[in-house]
Amino acid sequence: MIARIIILIMLAIVLPDLYFDRRRQRRHGKQLWWKRLVYWLPGLLMIGWAVQLAFERNFIPDDPTLLNWFLLLFGIIFIPKAIYALFTAVGRVWCRLRHSKKNWAKLIGLLLGAYCIGALIYGSTIGVRKLKVNRIYVYLSNLPASFEGYRIVHFSDAHVGTFSGSWKKILQRDVDSINAQQADAIVFTGDLINTQPSELYPVQEMLRSLTAKDGVFSVLGNHDYSEYTELDPAIEAANERELVSRERQFGWTLLLNERRSIRRGNDSIIIVGTENDGKRPSPTKADLAKAVKGVKDGACVIMLQHEPNAWRRSILPESTAQLTLSGHTHGGQISLFGLRVSRISCAEDYGLYEQDGRFLYVSCGIGGVLPIRLGVSPEIAVITLHQKK
Numbered sequence: 475m476i477a478r479i480i481i482l483i484m485l486a487i488v489l490p491d492l493y494f495d496r497r498r499q500r501r502h503g504k505q506l507w508w509k510r511l512v513y514w515l516p517g518l519l520m521i522g523w524a525v526q527l528a529f530e531r532n533f534i535p536d537d538p539t540l541l542n543w544f545l546l547l548f549g550i551i552f553i554p555k556a557i558y559a560l561f562t563a564v565g566r567v568w569c570r571l572r573h574s575k576k577n578w579a580k581l582i583g584l585l586l587g588a589y590c591i592g593a594l595i596y597g598s599t600i601g602v603r604k605l606k607v608n609r610i611y612v613y614l615s616n617l618p619a620s621f622e623g624y625r626i627v628h629f630s631d632a633h634v635g636t637f638s639g640s641w642k643k644i645l646q647r648d649v650d651s652i653n654a655q656q657a658d659a660i661v662f663t664g665d666l667i668n669t670q671p672s673e674l675y676p677v678q679e680m681l682r683s684l685t686a687k688d689g690v691f692s693v694l695g696n697h698d699y700s701e702y703t704e705l706d707p708a709i710e711a712a713n714e715r716e717l718v719s720r721e722r723q724f725g726w727t728l729l730l731n732e733r734r735s736i737r738r739g740n741d742s743i744i745i746v747g748t749e750n751d752g753k754r755p756s757p758t759k760a761d762l763a764k765a766v767k768g769v770k771d772g773a774c775v776i777m778l779q780h781e782p783n784a785w786r787r788s789i790l791p792e793s794t795a796q797l798t799l800s801g802h803t804h805g806g807q808i809s810l811f812g813l814r815v816s817r818i819s820c821a822e823d824y825g826l827y828e829q830d831g832r833f834l835y836v837s838c839g840i841g842g843v844l845p846i847r848l849g850v851s852p853e854i855a856v857i858t859l860h861q862k863k
Contacts, residue, residue: 475534475541475843476527483524487517487552490559520544520552533702534669534843538636545844549594554587561586597808597848603644604851605651605840610826612833613862614796616774618741621859626776627657627686628855630801631665631695631839634681635673641845642676648840648854649680655856659688659736662726663801664695664750664780668843669702671716682724688736690726693747694718695780695802697843699757729778731761733769743774746795751784752802760784766793782822782836790832797859798834805838809849824850831862 476483491514499505523544527535535541558580565579617624629652637645652660667673674681684690698717700710721728729747736743746769751760760779769775777795779785785798805824806814816823820836827834840852 476524476530476544480524480528483548484521486548486556487520487524490552490555491517493559493563516551520548531704532669536670538668538843539638542845546594546598550591553594554590557590558583558587593810593848594846597846601847601849601851602845604847605648606851606853607651607655608853608855610835610855610857611860612797612826612835612857613860614774614833615831615862616772616796617859617861618738618743618774619861620738620741621743621774622861624659624743624859625655625657626799626857626859627652627655627660628663628799628835628837628857629660629840629853630663630780630799630837631804631841632662633665633668633697633839633841633843634677635668635670636841636843636845637677645677645841646680648852649684652684652854655854657686657856659745660684660686660690661745661776661778661799662690662692663778663799663837664693665697665801665839666692666695666721667717668697671713671720674717674720678720678724684724684726690724691734691745691747691778692721692726692728693778693780694728694730694749696750696752696756699750699759701755701757729765731759731765733765743776744769745776745778746793747778748784750780751788752781753783756781760788762788762792766795769794782834783820785822785827785834790829796832797857798832799837799857800834801837801839803836803838804842805836805850807838807842807844807847807850814850 495513527541527544561579561583562577565577568579569575569577634645699714703710718728727734731748733744733746736745746765748762748765749759750757752758775795777789777793777798779789779798779800780802782800782802789795789798803816803820803823806816814823822834822836824836824838835855835857837855838850838853840854
């Protein structure tokens, strides 16, 4: 992960320190070498740490603790300093152009930097521990009468490797909250792990305890394949097989381009699950034609697909699914003034969307590789189906 942004990290550390160092020398003259070394030492240590993380074999380290601490310290120390330096420099240029002595941009930079520090501390301590239960009501034109009021609990993006140590109790709370809904069905839309199936070992009994009247249905997300590891291909393939095996050992119905019918008397709805349908380098293993083969016209189809972009790209034009459930985006995990970075890559990044009576619900998930949430709380969605009159 760090390797992909190492240049940006170094610039964010070096440029502000260089700017303030030069400003200080102009004001006070040349300083003793050891004073300058003390000034530069924190930045140099962070650069060394970043280089070390950049040489990690896998995109996400097997133990992400050091990565999380690095990003937290980088966010609360060096990002605010970079913001303050940027506004100070821009303000100085503005003052020269306007022949003014008051650099108000310096105050703005100070306030924004302070806000950044507070937001990151809140998001990584309180925000990440919250859980929101969203209640969604969807009206389908072809929902059979026997399924009026049918309740589905939808959760996504568990990333259980992040819930290690004392964080494990947060995952237990989420599982308890899902079971407390007493849903007709539970669906999980991918990214159960960060990188390795071994992440499941400490929490497998917890995941096995998920129960619903009609069962637990799941699909794979991009993290559930071997996209983020640099291992021998045979080991990567074995890891993927182990993950599939363990989900099924939990009692979950893992759908790999497959479907299952849920019956109420003579009526039925069909749960279809396709493998990850992302754009490269994300895994592209969905076979929608295979998954829906034999589904009768007019059947009520609920589609499980990790990637929400697949809704417009393939699900709408190539199937009759009335409701699609997805995850993947985490809702950006951070929302500032209603702005989420996940909207850059995904138009339907969080919430309920509708087109011509067909619906997509995108969950922001319960976890993430990086444990931080601000303005986008972890969630489980309780989706109640109704007949459209």
